[in-house]
Amino acid sequence: MNRLYAFIIVSAFLTGAEAKDVVIRISNSTDIQRHELVELDAVRILAEAGLDKNSLVVKNRIGQLLTLQYTYDGKLLFDASVRPHSFTEYTVTRGVPVVDNVWVKGRLVPERKDDIAWENDRCAYRVYGPALQKTGEKAFGIDIWVKNTPELVVDERYALDISGFQETMRLKAAGKEEEAKENGLATSFHVDRGRGYDPYKVGPSLGCGTPALLLGDSLVMPYCWKEYEILDNGPLRFTVALTYCKAKDGSTEHRIISLDKGCNFNKMTVWYENLPQTTDVVGGVVVHEEDSTAFSVGRNYVEYADPTDDILGNSSQVYTACVFPEGVDKTAYLPYVKPENGNTGHIVGIHRNLRSNECFTYYFGAAWSKYDVRTQNEWRLRIKEFVDCKRHPLTIGDNSLEKKDSVPF
Numbered sequence: 383m384n385r386l387y388a389f390i391i392v393s394a395f396l397t398g399a400e401a402k403d404v405v406i407r408i409s410n411s412t413d414i415q416r417h418e419l420v421e422l423d424a425v426r427i428l429a430e431a432g433l434d435k436n437s438l439v440v441k442n443r444i445g446q447l448l449t450l451q452y453t454y455d456g457k458l459l460f461d462a463s464v465r466p467h468s469f470t471e472y473t474v475t476r477g478v479p480v481v482d483n484v485w486v487k488g489r490l491v492p493e494r495k496d497d498i499a500w501e502n503d504r505c506a507y508r509v510y511g512p513a514l515q516k517t518g519e520k521a522f523g524i525d526i527w528v529k530n531t532p533e534l535v536v537d538e539r540y541a542l543d544i545s546g547f548q549e550t551m552r553l554k555a556a557g558k559e560e561e562a563k564e565n566g567l568a569t570s571f572h573v574d575r576g577r578g579y580d581p582y583k584v585g586p587s588l589g590c591g592t593p594a595l596l597l598g599d600s601l602v603m604p605y606c607w608k609e610y611e612i613l614d615n616g617p618l619r620f621t622v623a624l625t626y627c628k629a630k631d632g633s634t635e636h637r638i639i640s641l642d643k644g645c646n647f648n649k650m651t652v653w654y655e656n657l658p659q660t661t662d663v664v665g666g667v668v669v670h671e672e673d674s675t676a677f678s679v680g681r682n683y684v685e686y687a688d689p690t691d692d693i694l695g696n697s698s699q700v701y702t703a704c705v706f707p708e709g710v711d712k713t714a715y716l717p718y719v720k721p722e723n724g725n726t727g728h729i730v731g732i733h734r735n736l737r738s739n740e741c742f743t744y745y746f747g748a749a750w751s752k753y754d755v756r757t758q759n760e761w762r763l764r765i766k767e768f769v770d771c772k773r774h775p776l777t778i779g780d781n782s783l784e785k786k787d788s789v790p791f
Contacts, residue, residue, distance in 0.1 A: 439477035503532035523589020529578035591746025647747035666730030
C-alpha cells in the first residue's frame, strides 16, 4: 500500500485540541475490482483527526463503521473496496470503535509440539517448533491447512484432533480396532468432514513458501524455529517474527510473516545475520512425485497444483505458489537426481548474492479446489492479478485514474 497520502479535510480546523472529520479518498487505476486492506500512518491520522485510538472510527459512504486494527509498525488498517478506474471515500470521525468479526488469528500451539498456526478467511498455515525438533522428526517447511469457510477453524481442529487421538489410543489398547478407526476418521485434522483439513505433505522440504540458502544446486533448509514473537494478531492482520538456530557457518535466519484478511498470499521477509559471504537465497514450494509435472515457472512467480497426500482418496488439488512482485534474478525447477521422501524437487525464485542483514521479500500462499479457486488456470489468474495489484497499489489522496499497463507475466 502506498504510504504517502494527503487527506481532504472537510470540517474547519478549530483548535489543536478539537476533533475534525477527515475524508480519505482511495483511487484505483487498474482494470481490477479491488478488495484489500488500506494502510494509514496511525500517528499522523490520529493527529489530523484530533482523536485517540479509543475514539477514532472510520465510516464508509453509507455510514457503516469499519473494523480497524493498529499494527506493531505504526499502521492503521481497514478493509477497502474500490471499483476499477474509480475512487471511493471513507470518513475518519469521532465514535466508538467496533470489531464486527475477527478474520485473522494465530497462536503458539504448545499442546501440539510448539506449532505456530495462523489463518485468515481463506486458508491456514503452520510452522514447526522446538518441541517437534526434539523428537527428531524432519519437518522443515511451511504447512497448509485448507478450509472452505471464512470462519476461524484452527483451534477447533487442534482440540478435536488431540482429544480424538487420545480416545483412539484408548480404544486400540482395549482391542477395539474398528471403533478406533472410526474415531480417527471422526476427529483427525487429516480428514475432511466438510470444512477442510490438512492434506499437505511437508517433511524435509520447503513445503509452501519457505526460504532457504542455495549453495550450488543444494538447498540449505532451516529446521524448526527457536524463538518467536507474535507482533499482530487480528482482527485484520496476523504477523509473527521467527528466529532460527545458528547455522554451521555462524549465520542466523530471521523471518517476518504476515497474512491479511481476504488474501491468498502471506508476505515473507527473510534476512540472515552474520552471513560470512554473499549467498544466493530462494523462496519456493515442493513438488511431489504423485504429480510432478503440474507446475509452471513464470517471470515473477512459481506455482503448482499439489495432488494432496492421498491423490485418489481426496480427489482434489491444493494450489501453491511463491510470488515475486519486485522480481527475482531467476525462477527455476530444481529437481532431485531421484525422488526423496516423496518429493521430486522444488520450484523456486532465486535472489542472487544476498548480503548479511539484507532483506529478501516475497509472497507465498495456497488455495483449495473445493473453495475459492476451483482450477489451476483460475489460480494462475489470481497470481497475475495479485502481481498487478502490488505493482499498481491503491493511491490515497490521489485523483489520478489514468489507465496503466498490466504487468508482463
